[in-house]
Amino acid sequence: MRDSPTARRTLERALEFFGRGNEHFDSDRFSGAADCYRRARDEFVELDDRHAHIEYIYALTNLALCLTILDEHSKADEAYQFLLEELRRCEESGMQDRLSLLNDRVVILTNLAILLLEEDRPVDAEAALGEALSILEEIPGDDIVRGRVILRLAVALTDQERLAEAEPLCREALDVFEQGDDCGIDLGRCLMNLGIIEMERGRLPESISSFNRSLAVLGSLEGSGWDQALASINLGNAQRKYGRFADAEQSYRRALEMCDRIEGMRLDRVHAEQNLALVLMDQGKWEESEKLYAKALDEYAALGACAVDRARTTMNLAMTLFHQDRLEEAESRCRQALELLDESEGSRSLAGGVWLNLANTLRE
Structure with a gap:
């Protein structure tokens, strides 16, 4: 139904749902965003020329990312497999610029790595990111895109406790984001991962400084609530290891407040709750700690x-x-x-x- 009135109406609906999905995503309303991206996808697949519309690929990409955030991992994995197949068809159709599609493949592989890291599969994530870096060698350089890939690679190496390899990559990404424009969220995430590496290597004052810098950057950015919560949890972890129990307690409480406001952070919330219980134990606050552990058990169930x-x-x-x-x-x-x-x-x-x-x- 290409170029028919029906096709034009279908495209209008698809683009409308795509736009709504973006609005929900930017406001941390990930269930609503996922629903809109699904509806956009369903409208796009009715079009004979869907592979000519880059918004179709973006809707699929964002749907997979939302499902990852919402811990719907099996659905996210299916979404990524479908997305990669549709991207291949776009490439074969010749309807879009090849370099643009290669860039899209890099973004998709980077997002797929996020899912693999969530599933505790850092080796597979490392492989996906290695493929993304190989693609980047074929296309004109975009330092910000490369920075995002090597940051995720640093995370994958950190999860494998390969800290000596991870830190130089993280610092390379940090240099890119500090000099780049409109990449505050990337800078905040990079500082957070650097803080984790420093903490695991026993450099606690440096780690606390990196987490505080991360929170300072993220605090001024719309849609960064998820990252702020994670940075607060990690700051609390570093403060607790350093013996600053009262500061750690405050950090965990801030993280819990953020988790309560953000959809898709139920498991992170339980982790923050348990870390708060631990630091209360450190201070001999047994009764309050008991209540938190009992609540955490219910939430785990x-x-x-x-x-x-x-x-x-x-x-x-x-x-x-x-x-x-x-x-x-x-x-x-x-x-x-x-x-x-x-x-x-x-x-x-x-x-x-x-x-x-x-x-x-x-x-x-």
Whole structure:
């Protein structure tokens, strides 16, 4: 139905849904954005010449990214596979500029790496990013695009604890973003990852400075709430390791406030909640810490979290009960943690910690 009145109306609807999706995305309303991008996709596929419209590829790209943010990983993976196939068809159709499509493929591979990192597949993410860097060698350089790819590669290497390799890449990306225009979100993310590397390498004052710089950059940017929450959690982690417990408590509380306002951060919220509980334990605030661990267990159950994560939380809950002289309850929680680890064949080190806590409880 190319060039017919029906085709023109279909294209208008597709572009309208695409625009609405962008508005939702920029306001951190990711469910609404995903719905609009789906409706845009469904309108575009009715067009014989859909591969001539770059907005079609952008709608598919943003849909996959929204699904990743919303932790709908299986749907996101399907969306990326469909997207890569449609991009191949665009290339074969000859309806769009080849260099532009190569740039789109780089963006898609970079976003796919985000999903793979979320799924704890850093080796696969590294491979996708390596392919993106190879493509960039074929096309005229865009420093910002290259910076985004090497930043994600630094994250993938960080997740593999290859910190000595990750740090130079992160600093290379940082130089690019500090000199670039309109890349504040990239600068904030880069500073956050640099802070993580510094923290893991034991350089805590530098790490705290990098996280604070990240928050200063992100705080002035619309649509950066997700990144601000993650930076606050990491800042709290560095402050806790440095023994600045009151500061860490404030950072975790700020992160929780942000997570409550942002869709798709349920798991990150539980992590922040547990980190807050840990720093409250450090300060001997056992009763408040107990309430947070109990709440985290309920939230883990709703999210279908793995048995090892639930066991670790249960063990920490037992510790809070132990320090309140509620020994029977502490013993019961320790045994629950052991059952969870037996069920999942959890790590021996964690099981050893549970056994030690149980032994201390029984001795009392």
